[in-house]
Amino acid sequence: MPTPTFDDSSAHGSDRAEPQRIAPQDARGGVEDHSPTSRIVVAVVLAVVAALCAAAAPLIGVVRAVDGSPVGDGVSSAAVLAVALPVVVAVAAAASAAMRRIEFGAALLAGFGAVTLGIAILDLAVLSDPIDANRLELFRPLSAAMLDATLGSHVLLAGHAASVLAGAAGWSAVHRAALGDGYGHSVYSEHVGRATAGRVGPMLSMLLGVLGVLAAAAAFASLYRSADPVVIVSAVVESPVFVAVGSAVVGIGALVVTASALASLSPLVASGAAVGAGLGVLSFAGVGLLAGVGTGARIEAGLGAYLGTVAGLGLTVGGAVLAPIASGRDRRALASARSVAEGGRGPRGVSGPGTTRWHVAAGSAGVLAGVLLVVGSLLPILETDAATAAPTILATRVVLVAGFVSILASVPLLFSEFSAAARPFLSVFWLAAVSAAAAVLQSVVLAEDLAGVDTGTGALLIIAGVVVAAVTGLLALFAGSAERDDVDTSEDAATHFPVLGTALVGALLLAVGLALPLYRGSDLTAATITEFPWGWDTWGQLLLAVGVVVAAVVAARARPARGSVLLVGAAVAGIVHLASWPLTSARAADPEMGPGVVPSIAGIVVLGVAAALSARRTDR
Secondary structure (H helix, E strand, O other): OOOOEEEOHHHHOOOOOOOEEEOOEOOOOOEOOOOOHHHHHHHHHHHHHHHHHHHHHHHHOOEEEOOOOOOEEOOHHHHHHHHHHHHHHHHHHHHHHHOOOHHHHHHHHHHHHHHHHHHHHHHHHHHHOHHHOOOOOOEEOOOOOOEEEOHHHHHHHHHHHHHHHHHHHHHHHHHHHOOOOOOOOOOOHHHOOOOHHHHHOHHHHHHHHHHHHHHHHHHOOOOEEEOOOOOOOOOHHHOOHHHHHHHHHHHHHHHHHHHHHHHOOOHHHHHHHHHHHHHHHHHHHHHHHHHHHHOOOOEEEOHHHHHHHHHHHHHHHHHHHHHHHHHHHHHHHHHHHHHHHOOOOOOOOOOOHHHHHHHHHHHHHHHHHHHHHHHHHHOOOEEEOOOOOOOOOOOHHHHHHHHHHHHHHHHHHHOHHHHHHHHHHHHHHHHHHHHHHHHHHHHHHHHOOOOOEEEOHHHHHHHHHHHHHHHHHHHHHHHHHHHHHOOOOOOOOOOOHHHHHHHHHHHHHHHHHHHOOOEEOOOOEOOOOOOOOOOHHHHHHHHHHHHHHHHHHHHHHOOHHHHHHHHHHHHHHHHHHHHHHHHHHHHOOOOEEOOOHHHHHHHHHHHHHHHHHHHOOOOO
16 A cells, blocks of 8 residues: 655645645556445446346256257255355345445455356356256256257356356455555554464364365265266266366365465455355355255265365355454454553463474474375375286275375464464374374285285375374474473463363273274174274274373363364364265175264264363463
8 A cells, every 4th residue: 555645835834734645646647546346336236147147047947858858857945045145145245335344245256256167167068068967956857868058058157157257356346445444454453464364263264274175175076976877977087077177166266265265364355255155165065965865866965065065054154253253352362462561461482483493394294294195095006917906995085084184284383373273283183194094004905915916106105194194293292392391381280170081081982983893894894903903904093092092181281272272183083083984884895884983973072072171271
């Protein structure tokens, strides 16, 4: 923003003349206008057009059979949601503009438009190859008869285009608002010009980051599962080009918008962008979930629909509370600063350069471990000769999840604002990554007994990832020790028994779940201590069980926030283990739930309660 100058020429004739502000000039000699009003008006008008097109397209009909045979109607509940979401976005943006909350409304349209761009690419398949578009909220093919797009499909795409243009206009309005006074204002001067992630705290920031990654992962998973010979559902990477590219753009758009929201200087912009991205993900996965559930026999909602719906709801709710939470934390920080100025005590320690180096080292190692695990899970685990088919190792799916979470948990350690708060999570979660990789290594050990089978590149990378994950855990331990050097330890740390009791109950329940099988089949059973000899997968789960119990004990003596994050890390580690049930149970014939599921779920819930108790502690 240009620095204001003042004209004091009038002061020559009077000692009481007031300074006059001279408005900044643009390059053409006129007064530069930083008002975003005109741009938000254009954006809202386009959003209204998009909502009208979304409502009109199903009424007109988007396809017809070339031979005149009937085409099945879409699922009404899914169609209603597909229409309702653009309407909600348009109304919310218009209301925000009317209430002079232009930043929120503009960012809302920008976030929604970014995700809608992917949906627009997806729906190009309705024009090019309707029978493979799988838009079950709009129509269901009843036979293999050729389908032609109708006027409704063009109206549908026009609505998507209007949403994308509204998003672009909204982004432009945010940019214009950023040039004005008061952008990113905070009552606490230290928070002015600070990223929203730093103003809302690490817990909510990491949660939104996880949801952004979950939305991206959901976009690469199928929305439907089909046993219908007409409705063919392929893996996203094997789908027609518009479906594959559109799904990728949806996922990438949601992830980029979430990251941009957390980096924004204005909590209102961050809030609007996150809500817009969440509603956009719901218009993709939430609509798919309702369509999959309501279509009928032989078609079900797929993993992508469930994951995407959870991510969309989470981003919407999390985004809605971003601005209020930032405002509340600003007020508390101001009150704390005033207390210090009046003679109170400030923070007991500030991270020194030595602590920062340990944090960066642990975070870098964690990112490297996660990348190795992710890439290894996508590459061939086993190499075979031409006469031998390579076995499918489903445990790589769990390694992929653990690798993504490891990367997400490690990145905050590279930034001084979040490093100390995020470090306890990584201190326990590296065990979950090792446990997940151990299941793959067990499969490799068994498969190598077969003739013509050798260890593949993916397995070697996963082994390297395990080694680096162990180094990450060690570096996180050193970082925690360095943190304590910066803290006032004149008072002995006391054990908080309510947290200790609750956390131990949760940890022991989860340990029982880790010791027992998650599923059983007629031909095999998941890893369990009841079957000898123990394999690498069983040893990995036992290592995680020990780590969770130790984390429960340490959390009770840690500072409240640190103990809470440590317990959250233990709970997330349990969730990753529990995910192996749906992700790998297909390797067993006629799988059924094992005795390890219930105690695992109970342990995760109780650990979450213990984390909440630790966060509410007031003793230190």
